Amino acid sequence: FVLGAVLMHSIYAGTNGCLRPIVGVPGNDSFYHVKMAAMMPQVGLLREFPWLQFCYFTDEGQSFISHHYGFHVLLSPFVQLSHWLTGDYLPGGRWAICTFFGLMLVLLDRLLVAARMPWRWLWLPVFVLLPFQFFTRHAFIRAIAPSLVLMMLILLLMFRRRPVWTALAIAAYVLLYMGGVIFGPLLVGAYVFAIVISSQDRRAAFRLALWGAVGWTVGVLAHPYRDGMWGFLKLQVFGTGLSPDIPVGQEWKPYNDLWWFAQMSGVVLGVWAAAVLARLRLGKPANAEELALLLINVVFFVLTLKARRFIEYWPMFCGLSAAY
Numbered sequence: 001f002v003l004g005a006v007l008m009h010s011i012y013a014g015t016n017g018c019l020r021p022i023v024g025v026p027g028n029d030s031f032y033h034v035k036m037a038a039m040m041p042q043v044g045l046l047r048e049f050p051w052l053q054f055c056y057f058t059d060e061g062q063s064f065i066s067h068h069y070g071f072h073v074l075l076s077p078f079v080q081l082s083h084w085l086t087g088d089y090l091p092g093g094r095w096a097i098c099t100f101f102g103l104m105l106v107l108l109d110r111l112l113v114a115a116r117m118p119w120r121w122l123w124l125p126v127f128v129l130l131p132f133q134f135f136t137r138h139a140f141i142r143a144i145a146p147s148l149v150l151m152m153l154i155l156l157l158m159f160r161r162r163p164v165w166t167a168l169a170i171a172a173y174v175l176l177y178m179g180g181v182i183f184g185p186l187l188v189g190a191y192v193f194a195i196v197i198s199s200q201d202r203r204a205a206f207r208l209a210l211w212g213a214v215g216w217t218v219g220v221l222a223h224p225y226r227d228g229m230w231g232f233l234k235l236q237v238f239g240t241g242l243s244p245d246i247p248v249g250q251e252w253k254p255y256n257d258l259w260w261f262a263q264m265s266g267v268v269l270g271v272w273a274a275a276v277l278a279r280l281r282l283g284k285p286a287n288a289e290e291l292a293l294l295l296i297n298v299v300f301f302v303l304t305l306k307a308r309r310f311i312e313y314w315p316m317f318c319g320l321s322a323a324y
Helices: 002-016 029-043 056-060 069-086 090-114 120-128 132-138 144-159 163-176 180-197 202-222 226-242 258-264 266-282 288-306 308-312 314-323
Strands: none
Touching (some): 002 090, 069 163, 090 314, 120 314, 132 144, 308 314
16 A cells, blocks of 8 residues: 555655645646535535536536546545645645555555465566556546546455455445446456356356346446436547547547557566466466456457547556466
8 A cells, every 4th residue: 555655646746855735736637626526515416517507518408417426525535634734625636546546556466365376566566667657647636546446346356256245346336436337347247257158156157247236226326416327428438438529638539659559558568468378378277367357458458549548447457467
């Protein structure tokens, strides 16, 4: 945890040494999320968003859908404490992301322990050498880090065959970030499929799928913005995301230079390729965990080639797939 938190702290600090409140936060969205978390105790859950009454989204009506409301709930104690100590909300956003990034490394370690992996500390240098855009994306005050933390927690609980706890984690993920509506079933589906084709305990696969569906349903039904969820996801993911009909931000565009992308991702791609070749030489059938991580890695790699924003997730799954 300390390694992860200090690493993210050093990214914020840069060459300035000790962080001070005047450093600020990176990116435009960071200010939105900090402000929403700061406002939450006073305004609660917004149903309209008058500050952007003329934007593209209001073509669908004035109803406001906060797909990050759970993230704002998590962020709120950090920014309130920061305001009380420093008079500024922004340092609290950095403290929160450092905390979530530390938790990410804890989950990485636990996933390596779950596989009884020898010399697991040797994977830390591989983590530090992930593509630099993985780290710069995680430095934004956004739901990226806690989203990845919950995905890794879901994987850990599934690999340890804890279906009820998996259901609770999936429900929490949907409430934290509406992307969990899509990513939660993706993770469970990949693992259930891997169990079935690896001829392991299919009864366990059915039980996991059932509990995963229960957790997902509870998360959706408990979501305060559930009435507009499907329309929003359609607009967010396809209308302005994967198949936009309007100009969109750079994060939804593919990498123009694949050679540059390959160089940036060279370490983790090289390690993964070497691991696959070594695994093939062993000749032993792959277990469900290996197959699931391989499938998840491929899916997020394809998404990353489609939209560069998924660089915030894919390198972690690529590294885990290599390790397993």
